[in-house]
Amino acid sequence: MKNIGLGLLVSCFIAFSLTACGSGSPKGEASSVGKGSNEASTETNGVKDTPQNNEPTSGGKKTIVFSMFSPDQLFQEAKMKYEKLHPNIEIKLETAYTDDAHAEADQEKYVKNMNTAMLAGKGPDLLQSAEYMNILPTDNYVKHHLLVDLGEWMDKDSIFQKEDYFGNILDNSRIGKGLYSLPLAFFLEGFVGDVDAIDKTGIQVNDKTWSWNDFINTANQLAASKGGVPFSADVWRTRKSIGRNRNGQLFLICGYSGP
Numbered sequence: 065m066k067n068i069g070l071g072l073l074v075s076c077f078i079a080f081s082l083t084a085c086g087s088g089s090p091k092g093e094a095s096s097v098g099k100g101s102n103e104a105s106t107e108t109n110g111v112k113d114t115p116q117n118n119e120p121t122s123g124g125k126k127t128i129v130f131s132m133f134s135p136d137q138l139f140q141e142a143k144m145k146y147e148k149l150h151p152n153i154e155i156k157l158e159t160a161y162t163d164d165a166h167a168e169a170d171q172e173k174y175v176k177n178m179n180t181a182m183l184a185g186k187g188p189d190l191l192q193s194a195e196y197m198n199i200l201p202t203d204n205y206v207k208h209h210l211l212v213d214l215g216e217w218m219d220k221d222s223i224f225q226k227e228d229y230f231g232n233i234l235d236n237s238r239i240g241k242g243l244y245s246l247p248l249a250f251f252l253e254g255f256v257g258d259v260d261a262i263d264k265t266g267i268q269v270n271d272k273t274w275s276w277n278d279f280i281n282t283a284n285q286l287a288a289s290k291g292g293v294p295f296s297a298d299v300w301r302t303r304k305s306i307g308r309n310r311n312g313q314l315f316l317i318c319g320y321s322g323p
Contacts, residue, residue, distance in 0.1 A: 124152065126152060128156070130155055130158065130191075131158045131190070132159055133161055134161035135159050139192075187210065193245055202244065206244055211244040212244070214246060215242060265289040267282065
C-alpha cells in the first residue's frame with residue numbers, strides 16, 4: 065500500500081523587497097516597498113514607526129528587516145552566515161512574542177501593527193508566515209499588491225537553479241499564479257500497510273487512482289475482515305487530512321467517527 069497525502073509545513077518567508085541584495089525590480093515593476101518609505105524598529109517588538117530599514121546605515125551598510133512573530137534560532141544562524149558572506153548587509157530580526165502568558169495579546173498586537181504598516185507602505189523587507197500559525201492575512205496582502213512575486217525574480221536570476229527545488233512544492237505555495245512565499249520545509253503524511261496481510265483478505269486495493277471515499281470504503285472493508293486492520297496511521301493527522309479533503313464533513317473510518 066502506498067503512502068497517501070502530502071502535508072506541507074509551510075514555515076515560509078515572504079519577500080517584500082530584495083533591493084538590499086543588489087538586484088532591481090523586475091522590468092515594468094516599480095518597487096514601492098523596502099525603499100525609502102519603509103520604517104522598522106531596532107527593538108524586538110514587532111512593527112513600529114522608527115527609522116527606515118533599507119537605507120545605508122552609518123557604516124555604509126544596507127539593512128534588511130526580517131519580521132516574525134516569535135524568535136527562531138534557524139533565522140539567527142542564517143543571519144550570521146549571510147552577514148559573514150555579505151559584510152555590506154545588516155539583517156535585523158524583529159519579533160513580537162514576549163512570553164506564554166501574553167502570547168494572545170502579543171499576537172493580536174502583532175497582526176494589527178503589521179496590517180497597519182503594510183497598508184502604509186512601511187512593512188518589513190521579509191516576513192515569516194506559517195501554515196500552522198496562519199495569523200497574517202497574506203491573501204489580502206496579495207490582493208492589495210503588497211507582496212513581491214518571487215517567481216519573477218527567479219526567472220530573471222541566472223544564479224537561481226529551479227531544478228534544485230521541488231517544483232510541486234513551490235507550485236503548492238502559489239496564490240493564484242504568483243509565488244509570494246517560499247516553504248523552508250515540508251513533511252509527508254501517509255499510511256503504513258502490510259501488503260501480505262492485505263492480500264490475504266482478498267480485498268482489492270487500488271492505491272494509484274483512489275479517492276478519499278474509495279480509501280474510506282476500503283478501510284471499512286479491511287476493518288470488517290477477519291484479519292483486522294493491516295495498516296496504521298497517525299489518528300489525529302488522518303482525521304485532519306480526511307476532514308480537510310472532505311470539506312470538514314463527518315466521516316466513519318475503521319469504527320471511529322469524528323469531525
